[in-house]
Amino acid sequence: MGNLTGKKAFITGAEQGIGRATAEQLIDAGCDVFLHYHTKEEGPKELVELAKSRGVKAAYLNGDLTSEEQASKCVHAAAEFLGGIDILVNNVGGIIGRKWLGEIDADFWHKVIDVNMTSMLNITQTALPFLKAAKDGASVINLASLAGRAGGHSGSLVYSTTKGAILTWTRSLAAELGEHGIRVNAVAPGLILGTTFHNRHTTKESADATVRQIPLGRGGNADDVARAIRFLASEYDGFISGATLDINGGIYRM
Secondary structure (H helix, E strand, O other): OOOOOOOEEOOOOOHHHHHHHHHHHHOOOEEEEEEEEEEOOOOHHEEEEEEEOOOOOEEEOOOOOOOOHHHHHHHHHHHHOOOOOEEEEEEEOOOOOOOOOOOOOOHHHHHHHHHHHHHHHHHHHHHHHHHHHHHOOOEEEOOOOOHHHOOOOOHHHHHHHHHHHHHHHHHHHHHHHHOOOOEEEEEEEEEEEEHHHHHOOOHHHHHHHHHHHHOOOOOOOHHHHHHHHHHHHHHHHHHOOOOOEEOOOOOOOO
């Protein structure tokens, strides 16, 4: 497993939840980090202070990553601040809302696809020259979901579809970028409590019912996912690519 000290990591959606926990893990591992956020600046500010206390660099920038222009601005700011990009964590995504098949209109369909997939395209495509230039190889980690494996709960049809597509995107991109020394992997979290996603879109009754089915007997937390991302990030010079790491307490087994 590679040493992350001095590596340059760009994390999208780092203001809270899994993105923030991932930033904390990579800072603790010795990475310099650049943090994208969308709405709240408080989290990135605190992460910059954490980085200072650990003797590494951190900066942040706001942006709507569904916009090619704003995504490009974020990537180029990251590369300039860090002096390149070795690790890319595509964390941005969301369910937007629960809508059943008969309720889905074109605007909702395209919005969910844009938030979960177009943002990933915009960031990864713009970051590609910097990833190719990483001298020891680069690592890309994409956030998928158990919903992309199993289909998700009712009302998550479009979201689940995009997360399934991210699994395919990851496998295809691993094949395409391997010749450049770029590893591409995904994580597929299950029920991760304490995140904005589940606070907004999962009822306590639904969460409790899910927990009763999880062999480990608990819901996950953001750090459960962040530790896995840290491991995959450290594989920038390794042999794991095109893989999906399932993080769900054993409720879904392949």
